Amino acid sequence: MGLGRTHAVALSGVEGQLVEVEAHMAQGLPAMTMSGLPDAACSRAPNRVRAAAEDCGVPIPQRRWTINLTPAWLPKAGSGFDVGIAVAQLAANDVLPARVVESVVHIGELGLDGAVRPVAGVLPMVAAAAAAGMRTVVVPTANVAEAALVPNISVYGVASLRELIDFHLAARVGIIPTAARHVRAQSSAGPLPDMADVVGQPEARAALEVAAAGRHHMLMVGAPGAGKTMLAERLPGLLPALEQSEALEVTAVHSVLGVLDTADSLVSHAPFVAPHHGASMAAVIGGGSARVRPGAVSRAHRGVLFLDETPEFRRDVLDGLRQPLESGEVVIARAERQTRLPARFQLVAAANPCPCGRGIGKGAHCHCTPLARRTYFGKLSGPLLDRIDVRVSLFPVNRLALSGPPGEPTLEVAQRVLSARERQRERWSGTPWTVNAEVPGSVLRGEWRLPRAVTAPLEAAMDRGELTLRGHDRCLRVAWTVADLAGAERPGREHLGQALALRSSSEVAA
Structure with a gap:
């Protein structure tokens, strides 16, 4: 009919x-x-x-x-x-x-x-x-x-x-009302935490700046109360605002999840997502039976994924991070279809040195057995740790740090990060990459190869078995970021040394 x-x-x-x-x-x-x-x-x-x-x-x-x-x-x-x-x-x-x-x-x-x-x-x-x-x-x-x-x-x-x-x-009959006016990006972020609130921890602050400048993944190991969570929460304030296309990508994910703060604003700043350590694989990575939904890694797209008490997460959840850390997306496979979810995030992992949390620093009183310590960090597999560029240990804050001068505010550090990002954008213009963390190792070892005298420490570390080829390439990326922060045209031996130190300065063995 x-x-x-x-x-x-x-x-x-x-x-x-x-x-x-x-x-x-x-x-x-x-x-x-x-x-x-x-x-x-x-x-x-x-x-x-x-x-x-x-x-x-x-x-x-x-x-x-x-x-x-x-x-x-x-x-x-x-x-x-x-x-x-x-x-x-x-x-x-x-x-x-x-x-x-x-x-x-x-x-x-x-x-x-x-x-x-x-x-x-x-x-x-x-x-x-x-x-x-x-x-x-x-x-x-x-x-x-x-x-x-x-x-x-x-x-x-x-x-x-x-x-x-x-x-x-x-x-x-030709009577059409006026359509809604297209709106541009508006900031939907409130005041961000300030780096000046962090007491002491100069090494960790410097490592966080390097991680922000090159968008490198980071691991912090320290006693409870040392400031790991405070530092991680201040990382989004150091990152540049999202571009229009990036803001649309992030807002689309938040729209699907129904977590947009305001309906008339794009998510124009890097999101910060901190799932609970009891979260399931579907909650962190994404998934579902009838309908595939994005997980925390997709919600943190173009932003920061913070895993507090990382060894307390399930082993399969942590290993599920390995693919998105490399490819920037999650592929959820079902019998009848495959669903791709964006997941280009910056990982910041935090952990105590041992189950009791007192196994680091001068005068530490740790009663954990060697077996308990190995079991505690056993969930952090070697392949996962190999994908983390910056590792730093945080020692308990003493009273001298309380009476010392305050650290730099976020605004000053963010300006240096922005300058380093602009150098990277100019260097990698005309390529698919915008930050050092995205550049393939074959490019850094080929067209942008550094002199043998500069890379000698990395090659020696590989000969000793302390670095894999992936670790070698990631040290090169960090070295380029350190050089960008210092305003150097190319990394020198001192920049390579600092990159190697950042990769091996935590209590967790690679």
């Missing part, structure tokens, strides 16, 4: 794909069939649509309905297809103009009273619609500000199904 079409968007991880929603009404016994791999929430959409339409005065006829979500092989999850299904059914019933709604993307959940409710993940959905060539999208009113962050697409917000019907009926 009638066929209606419109569009919606399906999410796979943090990537969206345009979906065509078809509704066919035929004679026969009243029935409702859905195809296209809907999950439980999506398959119940016709029930919500029927109640919402009846409440708005446009009841869905009791006919034989077939709802198809194309492409049929792509799993459809969530209630964000409700509005698209309702529009397709109303178009098949000639309530809405079929030609008008065909070129519009509809996103939103329907309440039984006809209200259009917000959904998570609107930003990547709208971005996918724009990338697919769509020019108009209708979203819940509560999601308009978030959707307006995407350029080159007209965004309209509706609060109810009745309002949506009036919108399309007005569009048929």
